[in-house]
Amino acid sequence: xxxxxxxxxxxxxxxxxxxxxxxxxxxxxxxxCLVKRGADFLAVNxxxxxxxxSLSKGLVNFAGEIVCPWHGHQFNLKTGREFQxxxxxxxxxxxxxxxxxxxxxx
Ligand code: FES
Numbered sequence: 129x130x131x132x133x134x135x136x137x138x139x140x141x142x143x144x145x146x147x148x149x150x151x152x153x154x155x156x157x158x159x160x161c162l163v164k165r166g167a168d169f170l171a172v173n174x175x176x177x178x179x180x181x182s183l184s185k186g187l188v189n190f191a192g193e194i195v196c197p198w199h200g201h202q203f204n205l206k207t208g209r210e211f212q213x214x215x216x217x218x219x220x221x222x223x224x225x226x227x228x229x230x231x232x233x234x
Contacts, residue, residue, distance in 0.1 A: 129222075132156060135230040141169060150194060152184035158234055160221060163188055163205055170205040171221040171232055177203075178215035194218075 132155050135141040145151055145164040152174055153160040159174035161184040172194065174184050181198040189195055193202040193211060201210050208217040222233040 129233045130156070131224070131231040131233050133229040134162075134232050137229055138169075138225050141230050145169075148188040150184040150186060150188065152182065153232075155232055156234055159184075160232065160234075161194060162232075163194065165192060165205065169223040169230065171223055172203065172205060172208060173219040173221075175218075176201065176215075177210075177218050183218070 134153060134155065141164065147164055151162045153162045161172050161174040163170045172183065174182050176183050176196045178196065178199060178201050181196050183194050183196055186195045186197045189202065193204050195202050201215050203210050203218045208220045210217065224231050
């Protein structure tokens with residue numbers, strides 16, 4: 129796994145991301161759906177495992193799931209699991225904060 133810096137720190141990420149609003153990020157050619165939720169930054173593959181829609185065009189529900197805008201499958205942002213197992217899990221990516229930045233592991 130490779131750690132890639134995406135923000136200079138949590139403060140910059142807090143300033144640039146809106147709570148519970150998915151943001152598309154392209155890191156090393158990979159499309160990532162990034163969500164700030166409370167103190168957490170959560171990242172999943174942007175490609176919906178059901179039929180390929182961009183998850184960053186979806187929304188986050190009360191349970192902390194990203195809801196695909198096409199057919200409504202709901203993926204847990206921490207585990208990647210679709211809550212009714214209607215499609216395979218979406219890949220999750222770890223995020224870590226260092227003294228010099230916020231990193232994603234891909
Ligand atoms: S493409 Fe995402 S639920 Fe069908």
